[in-house]
Amino acid sequence: MNITSIIFIIVSFLAAPILPGLINKTKALFGGRQGPRVLQLYYDIFKLARKTPTYSKTASALTRIAPVAIAVSTLAALTLVPSFFNNSAIHFTGDIILMAYLLGLGRFFMVTAALDRGSAFEGMGASREVLYSALAEPSFFAGLLIMIHETASLELSEIFSKLSLNFWQENPAILFLILCSWFVILLVENARIPIDDPNTHLELTMIHEVMILDYGAKDLALIEYASALKLWIYSALIVGMVINGEIITSLTMQIAIFTLGMAIVAFVIGTIESITARIKLVFIPKFIVGSGALAIIALILKVAGN
């Protein structure tokens, strides 16, 4: 654990709620509106954190434990993310598996907590969430497989630092395909349009939002924060994959380029949300599996290229 990784964790910890703000600003830009402030989520979180929670009569201890468990597992996953193109705080062979499954642990708590209130709606979101994330898992690993094959290393930070610019220049198609499939995973896991709409008002069409219907106050603040952090983690993965940090030597430059990259990811998400509509629920599995197929095509290209 070096000083860079500590700075990274602190920065991520503090700056994660900016990303949803940036996305909303982009959406407002497309809609010709002023939109909420970039820092709106901070205000929301602080407001919620001051309130006293109210629980449903049906809720058991799990409802009270789950927000904490979700936040802890997301934070634990953060320690494994490469910090500004450098080594992550904790890195070891196969660390990305632990990262993916820690996020899975957070999902487990989210889903079971949704079933804890005996609601008519929350189970709906839960049942969709578990299916979509199960289908997204293979395409995540397919993209990872190509990068491991190229770099012959098993540590996340090392994989990203060894992916030379040269490789992407020679294989733009592979880069594009992996990027597309990982971006779809980002959209799926973070409940963004076209998979899910964070602003929808109808319970029947929600996925992520419906699972937290019964949460309020401090619990909701924790969950909102953990969601922002999860979005941060996935965006950082995409930035780390595309930009080769090895050639940027000074830390300030790395931080600057990383920040720019994150902003671009947020902008792209915002753009996608502005120009596309949600796809029908029955098509979502096909959409996710299709994105996995892109990664598998990339894999075939890679093998053919050898």
Added chain:
Amino acid sequence: MDLFLSAVVAIFVGGIIALFTGKWRGVSNFFGAFSCFLGTIFALKPIYDVLIANKTLEAITIALPICSASVSLDKISAFFALPIVILGFISAYFAAVTVNPRNEQHPGAYWFFYNLLIAGMLSLVASSNAVLFIMSWEIMSVAAYFLIAHRVEMNTARNAAWQFLVASHIGTTGIFFLFAILASAAGGFQFETFHSSALAEGSAAVIFFLALFGFGVKVGFFPLHIWMPDSYTFAESHVSAVLSGAMSKMGFYGLIRVLTFLPVHAELWGWVLLFGGLITGIYALVIALVKLDLKKVISYSSMENAGIILMAIGTGILANRWNQPLIAFTAFSGALLHIFNHALCKGLLFLCAGSVYFATGTRRQEQMGGIGKSMPVTATAFGIASIAISGLPPFNNFISEFLIFMSGLKAASLSTPKSLLLSAAVLLGLGLIGGLAAALFTRSFGLVFLGTPRTNRRLNTKNIKSDVNFTLIILSAAIIAASIFAPMLISPFAGVVSEIVKPLGITYDPAYIATISAPVKTISLFSLAVILITCIAVFIKSKFLDKNQRSDAPTWDCGFLKGTPRIQYTSSSFSEPANEVFVSVNRLHIRGEKIKELFPAKSSFHTEATDSAEKHLFIPAFNIINKFLIMFRGFQHGKLHLYIFYIAVTLLALLIWKVVY
């Protein structure tokens, strides 16, 4: 070795005493359970000696009528004895405190077969001789049959037991054949002679596929699994725990044991195990998602984990072929660790299901809900087991799956297309299996223990004594310990792995243990940290932050004020999106009519989920066999004079044969 044998004998004799004292329930109960405790504790010492202290125990030879039977305990045997001992002990305790006091019929017979099963399995792993091996295998299978058929008044239990018996004997035919081939090549029944025998390339393949068939039946290799869900479901829960946690592992033991007899492992075998395991795992989960019976869900998850273990063994075989010892070592270690971890988890899940059944009197998830409030210990134990069995950190199954993942990741860094195919199968397959397993167990945990009760059924928690909870707590603690102390398991299990590959002439570098222990250590620390931080944070939150919380609000109901428990999401609605995706595999049969008119008449809706392998493969196959065999019915009239006529004809034919030749 003496101690191990006396453990087997103690368990067996205890069973016999329990059988003859069946009239006095307390006495029978005492002897049955106590001999199990005693025997399993005895057996621990030799297992410890072999596995951890690296001692070699002297083999013992017993004279039998046909040949001599010898027993010895090497590392592989000791490893596979471990789940038997752990689950044998815990389940005996569970049985002693729950089943027999309640059960009015034959406690003696019950204990007899239970002890026979445990003793049979222990002698199976210890036998180093084909004759004793097959005898123990049969004893184990027959004892299991009687345990499943114990609830003989239930039609379903009888059918399940019958299915089990048929399947298990079809499998045993394969085992008979494979040992026949091995013995004829080696000229003896001793296992050591098998090692040195010169086998033709072709016969090695035949032996492997016979082993896969014979032992595949026990582990639930697709499509040989169809007996499994019913048998595990209709047996008593603690029996299911032993069947799934220990007996199905005997299939892996047999397979691994036979692999050690074969001088070369062909690449094809690795591929068959890898993709067979992959199909087994995914198929099991897809079918489990349409099943609504709690114990069936857990049974199918056994099959899923068998798939994962087979994938790991296949990866190991392939990596050995490709001269990638580190990958092979990682995969085999992952397989063994997963066998051990799965035994703990599955034992706990079945015991939880058992205590839920005592309280509710049903296994149908659709009729449960909200049980967690009146049975907090069971709910917590089931929650821990669900996280573990879904392969999520911080628990032990994640660590073993991580090792298997790691072998796949390492294969990805090789440059051949074949290794990429292997790696894609492992990574993508395990990814999907993990995701679906999480879907399956969030469903069971959520719908059984959380929410509000779906029926007015009164919970009968009086039966759930603290003794029952004690078994659940012990197994939960074992899971947590196996997660935190996982690095300590690696080095004894590595000894088992090197024993498996020794006949191939491969020795693994001892430094590999450190190579794979390093990430496992980090993960264990992570597990500990995640568990501790969560506990502390929850404590702080509940103590200080939630002080003025209110818990009297209704659940959000969208303004519909007359909500009843029936508006809750049900088991089948939870898995509906997944079932729609996998409809071509699960063939969910839906009957009923859609409502069309404005004033609809009474209508009904019914879904039926059968195992496709059973419906589309085995039932047609057995029908064909039946049609063929029915031709011979004409010979069986039950008329005595006809039978005498048959005898006369046979004798005459023999006489002519003797005269002519």
